[in-house]
Amino acid sequence: MSIQRPKGTQDIIPGTIEKWQFLEEQIRKICSEYGYKEIRTPVFEATELFQRGVGETTDIVNKEMYTFMDKGQRSITLRPEGTASVCRAYTENKLYALQQPVKMYYLGPMFRYEKSQAGRFRQFHQFGAEVLGGEDPLVDAEIICLIWDFFGRIGLKGLVVEINSVGCPTCRAEHRIRLQEFLQERKDDLCPDCQNRFTKNPMRILDCKNSSCQKLTENAPTTLDTLCVDCAEHFAKTQEYLNIAGIAYRINPRMVRGLDYYQKTAFEVTAEGIGAQNAICGGGRYDGLVQEIGGPATPGIGFAMGLERILSVMEKQSVEMLPEVEAPVVIAALGEAARQEGFRLLGDLRQAGMPAVMDLLGKGLKGQLKYADREQARYVLILGDDELARKMVIVRDMRLGEQQEIPLDQIKAFLLNHTKCEM
Ligand SMILES: [Zn+2]
Ligand SMILES: [Zn+2]
Incomplete structure (x- = not known):
């Protein structure tokens, strides 16, 4: 029996990879424009990092982590998300000594053991960004701008930014008491999940997807009812900056990440137009996290989005993706001497920056023309x-269906000229 890929994983093959590359190019471009530098962290980390950095009460840590003992009897986990790793790297590499804030983005695979169903992968890919060492609400507004701009550029439609303030430990303690009283x-x-949350993390009951829970907590x-002065001011300023940036946001007091x-x-x-689970990007401020995993007290904020999800939304919204693929020059050579000359020419053209290929299977002319067509x-x-x-070569223009003879020593210049004119 042939070996198959593990459940919940995918092969991204030629024909599909172009979409990924398009998306990745757009990501790198916008991040560089916004002054975010790339960071690459390991795909596995000490399990404790996620227990402390993601939180013991989350589904991720409780149910979904790929955790195993390595040969040195260390508990290792494949990263289920990116923020905890970035915060660890910030501390470990003493990035707090650099000019603050440090703005970073990442792009790569994440791993969660999820029930296998359409659109859910156990190895999936995220683009995320983190800003560490900046507590000003302008940081919050800028990172939301980046997301907004990015989605605009890749052509997504009907987007709404929802914002909320979940307060700080001080005012949240007050909220917790009031909410528990109410509940x-x-x-x-x-629902059973929410009964569980009641003592552990009651705030999360507010964003339960269960309709009867939603009704109960209407x-x-x-x-927002219990924000302290500092949190209220931060929230107001963030909105002011979003207004300046012209971002259509909506306050959703029930949105709790x-x-x-x-x-x-x-x-x-x-x-819009993608069904009930319509969030395509989420994030927030996490001023206590770096300290939680053993670093210096550092404010932070970040977001993450799943690339599989973005690609599927682009498909559902019929967004045209036009990856710029440059049509190659194909050399069709007949006979060994011509093959050798063709192989030499191939190198010349590639050196000049032109994509160029030739038949590698020794096909006849007809087969090579078919190859060129494909x-x-x-x-x-x-x-x-x-x-x-005669030191000549026949140049066939596949688009116009015309052909002409050009001296071999002028062919490179001819192609450079003609491919440039089309730009
Ligand atoms: Zn507060
Ligand atoms: Zn519930």
Whole structure:
């Protein structure tokens, strides 16, 4: 029996990879424009990092981690998300000694053991960014701008930014008391998950997807009701800056992000026309996290988005993706002498920066022209004994269906000229 890839993984093969590359190019481009530098951290880390950095009460840590003992009896986990690793790297590499804030982005595979279903992968890919060492609300606004701009550039439609403030440990303690008071008599009607949350993390009951929980908590106090002066001011300033940037945001007091360490600003971007689970990006401020995993007290904020999800939304919204693929020059050579000359020419053209290929299987002329067609060649250079003897080459323009003879020593200049003119 042939070996198959593990459940929940995918091969991204030619024909599909172009979309990924397009997306990745756009990501790198916009991050560089916004002054974010790339960071690459290991795909596995000490399990404790995620237990402390993502939080013991989260589904990620409780149910979804790929954890194993390595041969040195260390508990290792394949990273389920990027933020904890970036914060660890910030501390370990003493990035706090650099000019602050440090703005970084990452792009790469993440691993979660999820129930296998359409659109859910156990190895999936995320683009995320983190800003460490900046507590000003302008940081919050800028990172939301980056996301907004990015989605605009790749052509997504019907987007809404939802923002909320979940407060700081001080004002959240107040909220927790008020919420528990409110829920006390309704507790037994909550879903099992929420009954569990009632003591562990009651705030999360507010964003339960269960409709009866939503109804029960309709008039529950939100974190906005109990914001302290500092948090309220931060939230107001963030909105002011978003207004200046012209971002269409909506305040959603029930939006509570899933991770334990969020503070103050939380945000999500939703897209229309993709069904109920319409969030395509989420993030928030996590001022306590770096310290939680053993670093110096450092404010931080970040977001992450799943690339599989973005690509599927682009498909659902019929967004045209036009990866710029330059049509190659194909050399069709007949006979060994011509093949050798063709092989030499191939190197010349590639040196000049032109994509160029030739048949590698020793096909006849007809087969080579078919090959050129499938490669979507713009030009085919035909080279046989006769042309070789006269130091000429036949250039066939596949788009116009015309051909002409050009001296071999002028072919490079001819192609450079003609491919440039099309730009
Ligand atoms: Zn507060
Ligand atoms: Zn619930």
